[in-house]
Structure formats: C-alpha cells, structure tokens
Amino acid sequence: MNFTRRLAMGLALGLASLTATTAVAQEALRVGSYPANPPWQNQTAEGTFEGFEVDIVNEIGKRLNRPVEISPYDFRALFVATSSGRADMVISSLTITDERLAEQSFTQPYVSGALGIGMPAGAGYDGLDDLNGKTIGAIATSFGEAYLKEREAEIGYAELRGYDTLANMLTDLQNGRIDAVINDEVGIRYAFSQQMTGMEVGATIETGELFAIMMPKDSPILEEVNQAISDMKADGTMAQLYEKWFGVAPAADSVTVTPGPVPTSAQG
Secondary structure (H helix, E strand, O other): OHHHHHHHEEEEEHHHHHHHHHHHHOOOOEEEEEEEOOOOEEEOOOOOOOOOOHHHHHHHHHOOOOOOOEEEOOHHHHHHHOOHHHHHHEEEEEOOOHHOOOOEEEEEOEEEEEEEEEEEOOOOOOOOHOOOEEEEEEEEEOOOHHHHOOOOHHHHHOOOEEEHHHHHHHHHOOOOOOOOEEEHHHHHHHHHHHHOOOOOEEEEEEEEEEEEEEEEEOOHHHHHHHHHHHHHHHOOOHHHHHHHHOOOOOOOOOOOOOOOOOOOOOOO
C-alpha cells in the first residue's frame, strides 16, 4: 500500500471516528417527568415543561453536550420507564429509599424534603394524631403513601386512598370526598397558592427524605450526571435555580449546595 493510499485511509478512519463521537455526544437524554407537580415540574398547555427539576436536567444536558427530550409519565410509570430503559432519567421530587435503590440508581440529592398535611382551612389537623378516623389521600407508590402505610396502626386513619395524579387527589379534597392529603409539602403549598382557595397546610412532617434524579440501575452515565450536579452546586447554579423556583435561598449547609457522591443508601 503506497503512502498516498495509507494517508487517505487514515483520514477516512479518523473522520468516521470523529463522526461517531459527535453522534454519541449529541444523542438526546430521554427524561421522564410527572407532568403536574409544580414547582418541581409542570407541562404547559403548549406541551413544554418548566420547573425546578426541569431546569436541572436541561442544565445537565448542556454540560454533557446532549439535547434533552422530556416526556410525560404517570407517577407509577416513571419507575417502569427507567427499569425498562425507556428513559435515561426521571424527575418528580423523587425520594431516595433503600427499596428503590435495590432496583434503580439515584444521583446525589439536591433537596431535603418534608411532607405536609393538606386540609380544608380550619380543619385543625396539627399532626398525624389528628388524622385518626379520617380518610386520607396520597399519590400511589409515593414516599408519602409508604410513610402512611408504615404508620397505619399508630395513626388509626379510617382509609388511605391512592391517586394517580395530584390534580385528582386535590379535587377530591376540595369536594369533601377525603378529609386530608399527605404529599410533598412544597408541592401542595404551591398548588393551594396557585389553584385552590379554602385549603391550607396544617402541619409539616419532617421525614429526612432526600430528593434526587432516578436513573436505570448502574446507568453508564450515572457518574457523569452526578458530577454535573456537583459542578452545579459548586459554581452556584443549583442555588440560583432553587431561589428562582422556591423564592428563598437554600441554607448554606444544605444538600442543595453541598456536592456529594452517588448514594448507596437512603441516607445518601
């Protein structure tokens, strides 16, 4: 093989390699999202998504040089989306739990959450003890539902109803079909302030839960995504997004601004 031919073949192979690398870099990140969970995420009438976690995944896409495609899923379907490989990651103020870690992977957390008791104004539910004999709603398969099931004997509620959507659950609350709801406190406070009158959060239940992005078990891009989150925390981007959507700056020592590793347990 003469020099000219070898040179031509080398250039062709190099071009093919560069093209393949570019294609991988540009492959879209497939993100599954519960479509009605503001201010975490919400699908607008035009079909686009907005919210705190939407901004997070879009920023991750920029840092990984990959476009982001967000698709709506029912809450329970989010777990199927990652386990089946249909989604590279999913968002919906998802709590890291040991049970979920057995089947899925999570990035480091970026918010420490709490549950809230949503109720008609003046109902006077100041804590879980006040839910004795009441009918309570929670999102099916959510951390809030699991939290209530574990404490059924202690609380003594009359019935626990699981819902596929926050909208349906809050509609039943407003129409008196259930007495109270248990859900992510930020989400129900936002819903009450934006969409509903005559409702309030009666109590905050500190649970120590940590919110993160869920990904397929041992995803090949898990560490890369986790590093992007660490960088967002270190350069102040995460704090800016938090203040944009929640109206206050995160605490200086919170998980929102403290970089961390991929969690191996519910405690991070």
